[in-house]
Amino acid sequence: MSAPEIVFQEVSKFYGEVLGVNHVTLRIPSGITSLVGPNGSGKTTLMNLMAGLIHPDRGVITVRGLSPRDPERLMRITGYATQYDAAPRGVTGLDFVTTGLLLAGHGKQEASRRAWKSLERVGMNEAAHRKVAAYSKGMRQRVRLAVALAHDPEVLILDEPLNGLDPLVRAETIALFHEFAAQGRHVVLSSHVLQEVDVISDRVILIANGMIIAEGHVRGVREEIHEHPSQYIIRCRDASRIAALLFEQDHITQVQVHEDRLGLLVATRNQREFSRALTRISLAGHTVESVVAADENVDALYKYLIGGGR
Amino acid sequence: MTAEFRLRQAWTIARLQLRRVFFSKRSSWVYLLALFPSVPFFGHAIEVKLSQSRYASRVTAAAILESIREGDTDEEVLKTAGEPVHERKFRRGPRGEASVEYRNLIYFDGERRWFLHFEAGILQNKRSRPLIDFEDDRKVFAGVFQYFYLRLAVFFGCLGIFMNLFRGEILDKTLHFWFLAPARREVLLAGKYLAGLIAATLIFATGAALSFGLMLWPQDAVELSAFWRAQGPEHLFWYATAAAAGCVGYGSLFLAAGLLVRNPVVPAIVILFWEGINGILPAALQKFSVLYYVQSLAPIPPPMDANAPALIQLLMSPADPPSTVAAVCGLLAVTALVLWIASRSVQRIEINYGTD
Structure with missing residues (x-):
């Protein structure tokens, strides 16, 4: 049984001489947690650190007890919808989702079944056979979400997941996050739209210049916003x-x-x-x-x- | 996770990657490199075939052509040997002086072409050459294979294929997709290497076999049949194996280079230089080279023109070849070492497309 928290202990990350995040210590419980901060504040750095796409210069990170340096185990319980818009050349939405499942060790039939289910959850099953390159921004956003969701992860990391979505899809996607969090899973997302965070999150982490400036339940931060x-x-x-x-x-x-x-x-x-x-x-x-x-x-x-x- | 699971995972990665390797626009020029040696062999084969069909109706007995002596007149020769397969007349001489008539006649005795050169109607020179020389053609093929195919085509082809396995993904901003899969980075490396190796081996072994086939195509049927019964299949096997072995070695080098450096030109120059001077390196250093092992797998040593400059001869002369077993084991050892370095490097790679 893995520990149900994401833990950052004194984590620092520099890109050469540029600060990514500095002395970050956090414990993120299950539920929906929003990382909020202006562009360049360190939100994506924190997410990339959690997923092992980058490694900390100092400090230790564990995701439900697993190290991000062990992708073989970590990515079985983690789905990450990055902000990177590119998909492998020439793939269709269905291929894109199926590929991740094949890599996870699922057989072709099972991978296909799960891929369809995941695409359906994000409302993309009708466009499943179209090339990802031909998708609109919102569709690409949704297909990335489908990839992250497909293997039914315990931890869902989402970088600006509502960008480019129309209001109806946005509402459906938020409902999906709530459904996910209600099952005792982690949903960690980033946003720079305060109203959005207010509606979605159980907990907010405010970041600026690579440092955590406030964290806690939404109500407390909302009061700060109203003042x-x-x-x-x-x-x-x-x-x-x-x-x-x-x-x-x-x-x-x-x-x-x-x-x-x-x-x-x-x-x-x-x-x-x-x-x-x-x-x-x-x-x-x-x-x-x-x-x-x-x-x-x-x-x-x-x-x-x-x-x-x- | 079991080793079997990881092997299956590496194979899945290789399968997924294969389509990208074969159809990548970025490395489409690799096919041209692989097919390039086929062009002169195809041209040679066509020329021989056309000549054979053109000359077939005008064969002159070899004994008649042998009886012709220098000093014979062109009229005598035409009377004895009949119509040539080719004739050319021209006049040449210093300005202001009377020009001399030159006449070249070519006869064919079924196997050899006879070149007769007349000046002012008198035969000055007679020489004959086989229309096609199997021995010569095999030497030419050995030279093309060793000097062009192994040293340049396979080398740059592997650069195009293997450097792109990681570097291409970074440029396309898609590497994170693989890093977010529940697979160890070493497994990812192994899968990508396998994909590159399958593609490179198929492309270059097929290219070598195609050139070899085109070299054999116009040869005399009797000679060819004897060759196939003797060492033919063995030669074909070792040429294809040498090309594949080149892909194994250079593939690992360029895969590692793609992880360590951004610009492919730098490692290409360094490795090409190192491979180029292999023949003049001390024996211990020669072993840290792909060419050292690969060239000894080729069945025929390449010809060396005795008139070539000394430096060229020195650089082109192969190092003392190891035995076949030693070559295979040595190549695998060098490849394993390079792949181990690459696996250390892939662990440290971070997704930071902004700086690439």
Whole structure:
């Protein structure tokens, strides 16, 4: 019986002089865990380390008690859908999934049966005989997921698994992750879309610059997200007056008038209250031409978290 | 996991890899290399066959042609020997002076061609040459096989096939697919090597056999039959075996090189140089070479032109050949050593396509 945790002990990885991850110590229990961080933060490095595609310069990793240096045993219990888009030349979706199963030692018939089942789970059975090279981005994403799922692994590692999926397929895929996690398995995925993580995960690990900056249950991180000041750009006629009105609100943390006196950059801790305040200002006769969110990406949250909430 | 399971896994990897090796665009030029020696042998065979059919209607008895002496006039020769199979007349001389008429006649006695050269109507020179010389052709084949096929075609062919087994996957960004299979890296290496070896052996052993067959094609039926009853099958076997052995040795070298370096040109130059100077290396160092073992498997030593420059003669002269058993064992030992180094290297490979 293997230990049901993925463990990183003081793991560091450098690419030459470039830091991959530094002094990472983690215990990931079963369930859905999201690695969240901006591009280049070290999410893929952590996943590649778990799967043995790269090796740590320092520290020890075990995946349910197995070393990533032992692919023969590790990859029997692990499925990894990488971000690498390429598939061996000329293969069809069915070949792609079947090949992995043949390598795992399944006979042709069994490999074919499992491959069809896996393709069906990701909604790709109709495109099974088409070449992977002719697939759309979303289809390639799904066929990689089918490869990872095909041998029914205990640990599913997924690098940005929802990228390129349409909303319906996205919902089905998330349901699949939940079903998987409910069976006591690991689902470790990476994302830089906060809303996505919020819906999917039991647990979140926030990474920045190769270091773990926060980890825990989603609720705690969600609170951090709600407290995170959002920034908006407002185009209006009397910017100075509107700036003064907004600054009277408690939730407004910053107001900056644009050089042309026709725009404002506003930071708020409470989006709902901000929306109400803008309505009141408009009803009072001030002309607000447009309101655009200035920081809808995860980088802004990270700047906030790394900076200690300033 | 049992050894049997790992062997089956290596075979599965080899089977999956084979299609890619045979149909890889990146190494399609390998087929040209393998088939290249067939071209001159095919050309030679066609030329002989065409000549045989063209000359068949105008055969002149050998005794008549032997009776012709230098000093005979062209009219006398034509009267004695009849119509030649080929005739050419031309005039040549210094400017301003009277030109001299030259006449070349070619006769065929069923086996040999007779070349008669006349100046001003007088026979100056008579020589004969067999239309085809089996002994010569076999020597030519031995030379082409040793100097071109083993040293260059098999060498560069293996570079094209085996370097791509890992390096090609890195360039295509598909190596992670194999690394994510539940297989030891050594098993993956063995499977890929096996795929490369099967493909290279089939391509080059077939290429060697095809060239050998084309060399034999126009030969005299009686001579050919005697050859097949004597050493023919043995020769064919050893040429194909030598080509296959070259693939075994060079394949391992280039598989390892593909894991250790990014640019194939560097190992190609280094190994080619090392193999090239094998003949002049001290006896102990000669043993660390593929060519040393492989060339001794070829059934006929290659001819060496006595007029070739000394350096060429030195580089082309084979090292003292080991016995066949020693050659096979030595080659397998060198291959095993190189594959062991490659297996150490494949353990350390990381997927980091960005830097490749």
